[in-house]
Amino acid sequence: MRTEQNLTRLDRVFARLDREPERPAHIDVPKMSRHRVALLVATLAFYLAIVWLVVVTSWLVRFDWQVMFFRPYQQWPEIHAFLDYYVVLGQRGPTAVMVAAWLGWRSWRQHTLRPLLTLGASLLLLNITVGAAKLGMGRLGPHYATTIGSNEMGLGGDIFPSGHTANAVVTWGILAYLASTPRARRWLSAVSAVVSLGVGLTTVYLGTHWLSDVVLGWAAGLLVLLALPWCEPLIARAEVSIFALRDRLRERRSGTFPVPAAPVAVPVSVAAGAAASSQDEAAAPRETATAARPPRAPVYLAPGPHTTRSERTPVTPAGSRRPPHADRLPRGATTSTARPLTGG
Template sequence: MRASTRPSPGLRAEPVLPAAPRRPADRLRLLLVGVTALVYAVVIVGVLADTALVRLDWSLELLKPYKRWPEVRPLLDVWIVAGQRGPSAVAACLWLGWRSYRTRTVRPLVVMGAALLLLNITVGGVKILTGRLGPHYAHYIDAPELFAGGTIFPSGHTANAVVTWGVLAYLAVRWRRTGAALAALTAASIGLTTVYLGTHWISDVVAGWAAGLLVLLALPWTEPLVDAVDRWVTALYHGPARSRGGVSAS
């Protein structure tokens, strides 16, 4: 005898909910992640395989831009500080710390911390694995100068500029598009400045742009962890005050 497929009286079948459709913003972010990762991979393979990309690196280096246009060097020597991790991160964290104090939430600082942690892990790992030397320390023309103990690929200056100023735009309440445009211009100019100064190959810079952008694109996926840390710190900060209030009230 075949068992009945009808639900028993008093029992209601669980409704089957359709899967939530992906929002257009999510699809766009996934597309950008894919394209950026592809560019990053192409540059890495191009350098490792000693392709025409390495010849382009050398052709730009042999131009010696800092010698051809020395009049702009004093300005660019100062501007490059905007891409250095120490000064830029300190300036950004001071501003975000003030925002955290005003809004009574550590979320801005946690987001910046998560971004810098991702940056250090991903970019630092590739630097160590490739061991590439910079233009000023290169030994052989048209050689990729890999696995020689260097830490030049990808460009940390460039990736840091993308992440630090990009996070400020990401956290902006107002003028987000303007902030994003300014962050993009800053990151672009910092990367090109390193090529002018001869401290990085152009392939280092392109890889730095891609690596930094990947970190920014990954930030929305860290939001659950950021919110959890924010709640934990807020509870930790307000806990003693509430406890004292409860004792005095009794």
């Protein structure tokens, strides 16, 4: 007779929410394969090509100006309110908090810090590479452009490449990078691509970025995701160090200190043979006084000889309020006359 219970879809969902008893033995860690290296080299070449096209004020810069003069926010004003909120999906603070909450739950469930450490490493690479490019090229945005048709480079701006776009690529793409199954990785890759594409086009619609800024932001974010496998050994060592530090703090907090041993009594003859002559002379009177002293009785016993309870004479306590009775006899004494009965 079959007694197994058929799990429903909801039961499987709740089973996945429970914490695993221990860290999974096989966690899929992406490696730097030849396909990934080739894709990284191609993306880097595309990145450098976009920079060169903007520096030399090519057709790409002219197309940037045409899109700016088109003013998409005036062509479709009915979606302006929605896109004002949608562009938040590319802001570093809110997106980092949302993704860190999800990856923190995954870290707790799988007993590993790799998801959070990978997110931290990716954001660090993003800030270094994109921030350096922004400050190095100093391009002004469409709202602050000074000369029509110029590339607006080297004027103290910080919009090339687009930080919103690069952050959307990295923050949402890290979910696909850390996916546990190939199917989940494909779905999350598609979702992150759509979100980052929408965030980049939204910045162009709002007029805060040139189109070339967005294209370079896509390439910058993809470079960070493709280079993450090179950081995996460092992430693994950092995880081991953090867990070792946690174990040491737990041992120190538990207070398992060694118990001091009881003092061992040393015989007088051994102490006398090992100590100096001056110590022997000082110890001899102390031993004599200790031997001559009689043993002290415990505090709870009265001094002197003790008699049995039957031999003690009944004495009325001093200050007692009970008057003495003449007809009372000591305990244990016998009388020749019988006690008269009352009520006769």
